[in-house]
Amino acid sequence: MGRSRGQRSSGKNKAKLPQVPKNMKSDGIDVEYSQELADQEDLEAQARANAANQRVQLKKGNK
Numbered sequence: 001m002g003r004s005r006g007q008r009s010s011g012k013n014k015a016k017l018p019q020v021p022k023n024m025k026s027d028g029i030d031v032e033y034s035q036e037l038a039d040q041e042d043l044e045a046q047a048r049a050n051a052a053n054q055r056v057q058l059k060k061g062n063k
Helices: 040-062
Strands: none
Touching: none
8 A cells, every 4th residue: 555655665774785985985096917927819919908088087187
């Protein structure tokens, strides 16, 4: 009978979600990298990543 009166059960848990402090969040970059040990595939991947980062920065600058 509760739902027929517009009472939804969704959203009750939103107030209980834990908040993670900014100093505990990671940016996803946690890989050690050695330029001396890099092979051709690593160099190509690095070039693709740099190109993608530049595209993101251009899109952020246009907004």
